[in-house]
Amino acid sequence: MIRRLLLSVSMLIVAAVPVWALQPPAAQSEYVPVKDLPPVDQLPAAPLLVAAYSFIWLAAMFYLWTIWRRLGRVETEMRALEQRRQRSGSK
Amino acid sequence: MFLRTALLVLRKDFAIEVKSREILYTTLLFALSCVLVFSIAFVREGEPLEDAAAGILWIAIEFAGTLALGRTFERERYGETLRALLLAPASRAAIYIGKMLGIVLLLAVCEVVLVPLVALLFRAELFRAPLLLVVLLLAGTIGFAVVGSLFAAMLVRARTRDVMLPILLYPMTVPLMIAGVRGTVALTHTPTDAASAVMWISLLTSMDVVFLVLALWTFEAVMTE
Amino acid sequence: MKKAFVPLLLLTAAMFAYAPVIIAHADYESTMGLVQKVMYFHAPSGMVMLISAVVCGVASAMYLWRKNPSADRVAIAAAELTALFGLIVLVTGPLWARKAWGVWWVWEARLTMSFVGWLIAVGYLFVRKYGGPGSDKLGAALAVFGTANVPFIYVSVNIWRTMHPMTTVVPTLQAGMRGAFWFSALTLFMLYGLLLTARIHLERQRAALDELYLAEEN
Numbered sequence: 001m002i003r004r005l006l007l008s009v010s011m012l013i014v015a016a017v018p019v020w021a022l023q024p025p026a027a028q029s030e031y032v033p034v035k036d037l038p039p040v041d042q043l044p045a046a047p048l049l050v051a052a053y054s055f056i057w058l059a060a061m062f063y064l065w066t067i068w069r070r071l072g073r074v075e076t077e078m079r080a081l082e083q084r085r086q087r088s089g090s091k
Numbered sequence: 092m093f094l095r096t097a098l099l100v101l102r103k104d105f106a107i108e109v110k111s112r113e114i115l116y117t118t119l120l121f122a123l124s125c126v127l128v129f130s131i132a133f134v135r136e137g138e139p140l141e142d143a144a145a146g147i148l149w150i151a152i153e154f155a156g157t158l159a160l161g162r163t164f165e166r167e168r169y170g171e172t173l174r175a176l177l178l179a180p181a182s183r184a185a186i187y188i189g190k191m192l193g194i195v196l197l198l199a200v201c202e203v204v205l206v207p208l209v210a211l212l213f214r215a216e217l218f219r220a221p222l223l224l225v226v227l228l229l230a231g232t233i234g235f236a237v238v239g240s241l242f243a244a245m246l247v248r249a250r251t252r253d254v255m256l257p258i259l260l261y262p263m264t265v266p267l268m269i270a271g272v273r274g275t276v277a278l279t280h281t282p283t284d285a286a287s288a289v290m291w292i293s294l295l296t297s298m299d300v301v302f303l304v305l306a307l308w309t310f311e312a313v314m315t316e
Numbered sequence: 317m318k319k320a321f322v323p324l325l326l327l328t329a330a331m332f333a334y335a336p337v338i339i340a341h342a343d344y345e346s347t348m349g350l351v352q353k354v355m356y357f358h359a360p361s362g363m364v365m366l367i368s369a370v371v372c373g374v375a376s377a378m379y380l381w382r383k384n385p386s387a388d389r390v391a392i393a394a395a396e397l398t399a400l401f402g403l404i405v406l407v408t409g410p411l412w413a414r415k416a417w418g419v420w421w422v423w424e425a426r427l428t429m430s431f432v433g434w435l436i437a438v439g440y441l442f443v444r445k446y447g448g449p450g451s452d453k454l455g456a457a458l459a460v461f462g463t464a465n466v467p468f469i470y471v472s473v474n475i476w477r478t479m480h481p482m483t484t485v486v487p488t489l490q491a492g493m494r495g496a497f498w499f500s501a502l503t504l505f506m507l508y509g510l511l512l513t514a515r516i517h518l519e520r521q522r523a524a525l526d527e528l529y530l531a532e533e534n
Contacts, residue, residue, distance in 0.1 A: 043414065043415050045349060045350040045351035045415050046350060048351055048354065048411045048412065048414060048415055049350060049351060049353055049354055049411075051411055052354045052357060052358070052407070052408040052411045052412070053336065053357065055404065055407050055408065055411075056332075056357055056361070056404055056408070057332070059400060059403060059404055060400075060507060060511070063396075063400050063511060064325075064511065064514070067511075067514050067515055067518055070518055071517070071518050071521060074518065074521045074522055074525055075521065077525055078521070078524070078525050078528060081525070081528050081529070081532065082528075084532075085532065238461070241457070242458075245450075245453070245454045245457060246447075246454065248448065248449065248450050249443075249446075249447045249448050249450070249451060249454065250446065250447070250448035251446045251447070251448070255439075255442065255443060255446070255447065258439050258442060259436075259439045259443065259458060261435075262432045262435035262436050262439060263432075263436065263458075263461055263462075265428070265429075265432045266429070266432075266468070269428070301464055302461070302464075305460060305461055305464060308460075309380060309456075309457040309460055309461075312380040312381055312453065312456075312457070313380070313453045313454065313456075313457045
């Protein structure tokens with residue numbers, strides 16, 4: 001119970017970090033082309049690029065892991081059925 | 092024969108509805124409550140936001156229509172008449188068309204009340220080009236009924252049918268709603284933008300045709316129970 | 317065939333790990349700079365999403381009309397992958413848009429209809445999971461309708477000129493970008509093929525398990 005609570009809280013914090021890090025800057029009152037802004041105000045592109053790339057890795061690995069987990073469950077059931085059949089067949 | 096079956100199904104639903112008017116009244120009242128709820132979001136200091144009326148009208152039709160679909164098929168399921176309908180020596184597609192026309196009729200009656208009311212409450216000049224408005228509403232309602240009747244019929248036996256119908260129906264009808272709202276906005280423009288409205292109407296019609304063809308193809312295969 | 321799966325998976329992972337190197341050497345785009353390089357993942361993911369939606373639709377149609385059970389297995393696998401790659405597209409796109417357009421999201425034709433397509437794929441998965449008996453046919457009909465959305469998503473950027481790049485961009489890529497693009501595309505297509513195969517295998521095992529249960533009861 002405590003473990004589940006800790007796990008969910010830590011997941012929330014992990015999920016919140018990129019959201020907090022990528023918050024847009026304060027709204028402008030007029031349009032200014034990006035190149036005219038002083039360099040310190042321009043959005044850095046690298047974190048966005050890295051976030052996109054990492055997301056694909058994470059998504060693909062997560063999906064593969066769910067397939068592996070579901071497959072494991074099915075194969076465990078199959079083996080249990082097989083054992084039951086053999087036991088009742090040999091009687 | 093096909094048309095006769097469809098009209099027979101329509102007449103049956105109409106006869107049942109005329110007696111109690113249960114679905115009609117409750118759908119209408121729900122649409123009115125929707126309009127009330129939307130007024131909270133889309134009215135600022137007593138003045139409705141620009142072009143809000145078009146969106147409110149179409150969303151009220153969609154929400155009320157979803158409920159009406161659920162109720163119509165629930166009635167069939169409750170009375171166990173669905174099995175009788177499917178056992179009848181009639182083309183399944185004709186039964187589907189009959190049901191679909193029933194929904195169109197129900198929604199049309201609701202719209203007759205809803206459109207003047209929305210025009211009044213949100214000060215929208217909806218009646219500048221009344222013929223175009225009627226055609227637009229008809230095209231949108233038919234599209235909604237085509238998709239909705241198919242999904243509602245498919246979901247009749249599903250366990251979670253009440254929540255699944257909106258989940259499946261709303262994404263599918265987004266193109267119809269967008270076209271309907273943008274067409275209505277074009278009609279409420281100060282110089283009435285008839286050209287845009289006609290463009291949206293033709294887009295709606297082509298979507299209706301695509302959906303109708305797909306629905307007629309799949310209805311037979313899906314309703315085997 | 318099965319033996320080739322793990323080596324191919326490792327190869328795909330290696331290709332994907334190497335992709336940033338190739339992308340870093342690709343030409344910079346003039347107006348968007350570094351963030352444009354998200355395109356090397358975003359565009360192929362979009363292609364895979366649309367291809368997967370079509371695969372799901374065709375398999376569903378075959379299931380509806382020929383009652384072929386293996387078609388149903390392909391359909392559910394393709395639907396899950398449509399949802400997965402759709403999610404990738406819907407996350408990488410806004411990450412690119414935030415820098416390139418200044419906003420996370422714009423309600424224009426392609427974005428809205430891609431979101432709708434993703435919702436339809438998720439709706440399909442919900443129907444299969446929570447629909448109860450008969451949900452296989454129900455889902456199949458839904459997938460057939462959802463496939464009608466696909467050509468619209470593809471063509472929408474050419475009809476409604478908005479900020480989103482048009483479909484002419486990919487065929488006319490310059491030599492400096494072409495290599496990196498098709499390398500990333502190949503990697504993602506291979507990933508799609510492998511994930512699809514794995515998912516269909518899972519579905520086949522489930523069907524075999526059901527057969528065993530039925531045989532035990534008899």
